[in-house]
Amino acid sequence: MVKYLIKLSRWLLLLLVVIFFAVQVPSTFLTFDNISNVLRVSAFLVILALGQGIVIISGNGGIDLSNGSVAALSSCISALMISGGVNIILAVIVGLLVGAGIGLVNGLLVSVVKLPPFVATYGMDSAVRGAAYILMSGTIVYGVFPDSFRFMGSGTLFGIGVPIYIAAICAVVLIFLMVKTIWGRNVYSIGNNKRAAEISGIGVNRLQLSVFVLNGVIAAFVGILYVARLNAAEPVLGTDFSLQSIGAVVLGGISLAGGKGSLLNAVVGAILISVINNGLTLVGVSSHWQTFVFGAVIVGAILLEVLMSFLEKKYVKSDG
Numbered sequence: 001m002v003k004y005l006i007k008l009s010r011w012l013l014l015l016l017v018v019i020f021f022a023v024q025v026p027s028t029f030l031t032f033d034n035i036s037n038v039l040r041v042s043a044f045l046v047i048l049a050l051g052q053g054i055v056i057i058s059g060n061g062g063i064d065l066s067n068g069s070v071a072a073l074s075s076c077i078s079a080l081m082i083s084g085g086v087n088i089i090l091a092v093i094v095g096l097l098v099g100a101g102i103g104l105v106n107g108l109l110v111s112v113v114k115l116p117p118f119v120a121t122y123g124m125d126s127a128v129r130g131a132a133y134i135l136m137s138g139t140i141v142y143g144v145f146p147d148s149f150r151f152m153g154s155g156t157l158f159g160i161g162v163p164i165y166i167a168a169i170c171a172v173v174l175i176f177l178m179v180k181t182i183w184g185r186n187v188y189s190i191g192n193n194k195r196a197a198e199i200s201g202i203g204v205n206r207l208q209l210s211v212f213v214l215n216g217v218i219a220a221f222v223g224i225l226y227v228a229r230l231n232a233a234e235p236v237l238g239t240d241f242s243l244q245s246i247g248a249v250v251l252g253g254i255s256l257a258g259g260k261g262s263l264l265n266a267v268v269g270a271i272l273i274s275v276i277n278n279g280l281t282l283v284g285v286s287s288h289w290q291t292f293v294f295g296a297v298i299v300g301a302i303l304l305e306v307l308m309s310f311l312e313k314k315y316v317k318s319d320g
Contacts, residue, residue, distance in 0.1 A: 009308055010253055010268045017272060021279030028282055036161060042274035043167035044222055044229075046267050048241055049248035050174045051218030053266040055117070056249055057178070058211045059191030059258025065121040066106060068241030069129035070216055071223025072234075074098045076132050078224050079141040079233030088149050096220050102128055103216020107209035125242070132235035142232040153228025163225060170218075175263045187211060191259030247294065248273055251301045253308065269301075 021029045028034055048067060055062045078095030082088055102124065109120035155162040178184035190197040190204050198204050219241070227233045251269030254261025276297060280290045 009304065010251070010265045010272070013304075014268055014272050014275065017275055017279070021275070021282065024279070025282045029279060034278070034282075036159070036164075038274050038278045039164050039271070040161035041278070042271045043161070043163035044225060045244055045248055045270040045273060046167040047170050047218060047222050047225075048245040049252070049266045049270040050170060050263055051215040052242075052245035053249045053252065053254050053261065053263050054174070054178065054187065055211055055215050056246075056254055056256060057191050057258055057261055058187050058208060060110070060117065060194060060208070062110075062117050062191070062208075062211070062258055063121065063246065063256075064106065064212065064215050064219075065118065065242045066102065066125040066128055067215065067219035067222075067245060068238030069125045069132065070099050070102050070219040071226065071238040071241055072236070073102070073128050073132040073135070073223075074220030075223030075227045075237060076136055076141070076233050076235060079145070079227050080135070082146075082149065083141050083144040088146070092224055095224050096217050099216040099218075099220025099223075100213050101216070103213040103219075104209065106216065107212035110212065111205040111208040129235065136233075136235045140232055140234045141227075145228065145231055150228050150231060153225045153230075163229070166225070171263070171267050178263055183207075183210070188259055191257075193259070244273065245270075247298050247301075250298055250305070253301075253305055255305070273297075 018030075052064060052067065055064045074095040077098055078091045081091035081094060106117075106121055106124055109115045109124070110117050113120075152162055152166065157165060178187065186197065186202050186207055189200070189202060190207055194204060219238075222241070223238060226237055248270035249261075249266050250256070251272055252261065252263075252266035253269075254263075254266055273294070276293065277290060280293060285293070
């Protein structure tokens, strides 16, 4: 019983939050339009949380504080190319390559230079954000994007937002990658015990490089999706991406120590954040209190993780 409670704890928390807001604002919260809006908004955070989750699972204090600035610079580069008449597909590919390149630098700083991930990615965050400001020179690229590009960020298909489909596909692919492939199992291995993974022959440095490159591509992709949604590109995009994605991962129960956690639960964590923000808005709570609630929820999630770990050690392992 305790084992299943631990596994389903995040889903139960999401259910309780949904029930709470459904009772508070029954006329609007559970409508199709509102649920669709919540899922559409959460789709971007879901994709970010998947990438951040993989970095954190890889251990060694793994965390990426640069994904917001990566999203900004990559999307600005793609937007400038599109506004200059460059083929959309080529512009998107270049933006993704920029994200991959920044991720590669992050990975080199962590795996080769041996900087703590927090320090490496914090420094890169400032440098990359500065590059975005320099590139844009105080301008905003607005209203120049064709409908074919905007469709992936703001379009609908069968009444459901296209970003929801994209997030679902990303979730399926990345969860499969982590659960069913040797690469994913090795990521969990280095997160659990880096030294043991090295002894067993796992190329830890290459693996860490690949994790940060993948997260860079994911961040760049989300930035491009945001431009397609907002019909605008500017260097301030994604200033809260890092904290939001880390918050979703923590809410999903992925251990900040690495080597433990489910990407599926990170998806639940991202949706939970969007549900809470949406519900508080409908109830009429001010943005200041929403920020306070967000922080309190994160602290509560950490305490919940401590409780779940205690229950797992005391009951589940003893039963096994």
